[in-house]
Each structure stands twice: as C-alpha cells, then as structure tokens.
Amino acid sequence: MRIKYNAPVILTFTFISLAVLLLSQYVIPWLTPQWFTVPGRPGFHPSSPQSWVTIFTFVIGHDGWDHFLGNFAMILLIGPILEEHYGSIPLLIMMMITAVVTGLLNTFLFSTGLLGASGIVFMMILMASFTNFDRGEIPLTFILIVVIYLGQEIFNAFAEDSISQFAHLVGGLCGSLFGFIRHRSTVLPAKSKHPIDPSDIIV
Numbered sequence: 110m111r112i113k114y115n116a117p118v119i120l121t122f123t124f125i126s127l128a129v130l131l132l133s134q135y136v137i138p139w140l141t142p143q144w145f146t147v148p149g150r151p152g153f154h155p156s157s158p159q160s161w162v163t164i165f166t167f168v169i170g171h172d173g174w175d176h177f178l179g180n181f182a183m184i185l186l187i188g189p190i191l192e193e194h195y196g197s198i199p200l201l202i203m204m205m206i207t208a209v210v211t212g213l214l215n216t217f218l219f220s221t222g223l224l225g226a227s228g229i230v231f232m233m234i235l236m237a238s239f240t241n242f243d244r245g246e247i248p249l250t251f252i253l254i255v256v257i258y259l260g261q262e263i264f265n266a267f268a269e270d271s272i273s274q275f276a277h278l279v280g281g282l283c284g285s286l287f288g289f290i291r292h293r294s295t296v297l298p299a300k301s302k303h304p305i306d307p308s309d310i311i312v
Contacts, residue, residue, distance in 0.1 A: 118197045119188035122204070123181055126169045126226065130177050133170070145170025146224040147212040164212040165205065170224040180226040187233045195236075207232045207283040214279060228280030235281045239288030255285070 114120060133141040144159070147167040153160050171177040192200045207228055215223045238251040 116189035116192045116197075118192055118201045118204070119184060122169075122188075122226075123185060126171065126177065126181065129169050130171050130174070134173075141170040141172070141224065142222075146222045147215055148222050149220040150216060150218070151220055152222065153216045160216075164216070165208055167212055167224045168204070168208045168226045168229055171226075172224060176225055180230050183230045184226060184233065187237050191233055191236055203232070203236075203283070203287045204229055206287075207280055210283060211279045228283075231278075231280035232284035232287070235284030236288040239285075255281075 129141060129145055133145075144163065145166050147153075147163045148160060155161075171180065188200075195203075211228045212223065215221075234254060235251075238248065238254045
C-alpha cells in the first residue's frame with residue numbers, strides 16, 4: 110500500500126498554509142501581517158505591488174492554530190470531493206476568484222484587514238450542495254445549507270467579534286454561483302423527440 114496525493118490542489122493549499130503559519134508563529138512574525146493579510150481601505154495602496162499580492166494570498170494566512178484547524182478541517186473534508194467532481198484546475202480557478210472578489214470588496218468597503226480561508230470554506234460548503242442536483246429540481250439539503258449557514262452569518266454580522274462574516278457571505282455567494290454555473294454546463298441535453306433509427310446503432 111502507498112499514500113496517494115489524491116487532491117493536489119487541496120493538499121498543496123493545505124501544506125502551503127501550514128508552512129506559512131509555522132514560519133509566522135515561530136520564525137518570521139511579520140510574514141503573515143505583511144504578505145498574507147489583505148489591508149483594509151486605509152492600508153491599501155494601488156501603486157504598491159505588495160497590496161495587490163495580498164489580494165490573492167490572504168486566504169493562505171491564519172492568525173493562529175485554532176483559526177487554521179477550524180478552516181482546514183472543513184477544507185480537507187469537502188475539498189477532495191469537489192476536486193474529484195469538478196477537476197483540479199477548475200476548482201483552483203474558483204478558489205482564486207473567490208479570494209480576489211472577497212479581498213477587493215474588503216479593501217473597498219472596510220477599514221480592517223482580512224486573512225484566512227473562511228471564504229473558501231463557505232464557497233466549498235455551498236458548492237458541495239450542488240453535486241447532487243437533478244434537472245429541474247432543487248435539493249432540500251441546499252435550501253437548508255443556505256438557511257443555516259448564510260442565515261447564521263447574517264445574524265452574526267451584528268455581533269462585535271473578530272470574525273469576518275462578510276468573507277463567509279461572499280464565499281458562500283461565490284460557491285452558489287459557481288455551483289449553479291457548473292451544474293448548468295454539465296446537465297445532459299433533453300432527449301431528442303426523434304426516435305433512433307436501429308440502422309444507426311453500431312454493435
């Protein structure tokens with residue numbers, strides 16, 4: 110028996126995030142605040158390459174082990190299923206789009222910085238509910254996920270804590286959009302109204 114690198118995008122994302130956390134916690138304390146945290150509106154400088162880099166990299170940074178483990182427990186559970194279902198490259202693109210959209214909106218709308226993969230987690234949660242869509246049907250599980258997770262985040266948005274419900278909501282909305290688009294593109298076309306000619310069948 111051998112260990113299989115079964116989900117390259119998810120596993121690579123996990124190991125890079127783990128390496129950044131270890132370096133930030135024990136070797137280079139300024140690494141995460143400077144390169145893996147997207148700044149809020151006052152700290153974002155359009156002329157600075159570093160500000161634009163963090164638009165992508167903030168999902169890799171985490172402020173501690175609880176933050177990291179909370180996110181990657183879900184990512185390692187759901188991510189490999191999505192990577193197998195959608196493919197590695199499409200999933201990577203969707204993760205990057207979610208990061209960029211969340212990072213840009215946070216920069217333009219809020220004055221506080223943002224880091225962590227919480228938006229990616231909520232994107233995956235919503236996308237996972239689309240994997241069992243049938244044509245013309247909406248699974249009850251999808252409705253319950255939307256009500257429970259997004260409803261909870263909207264409610265928690267009024268609480269004063271250090272958790273960015275905004276990132277969760279944006280990630281969830283991105284996941285819903287990606288899941289809907291990918292689902293529509295993979296639904297089989299309607300059956301032809303014309304009967305099949307037996308002579309066309311090759312045995």
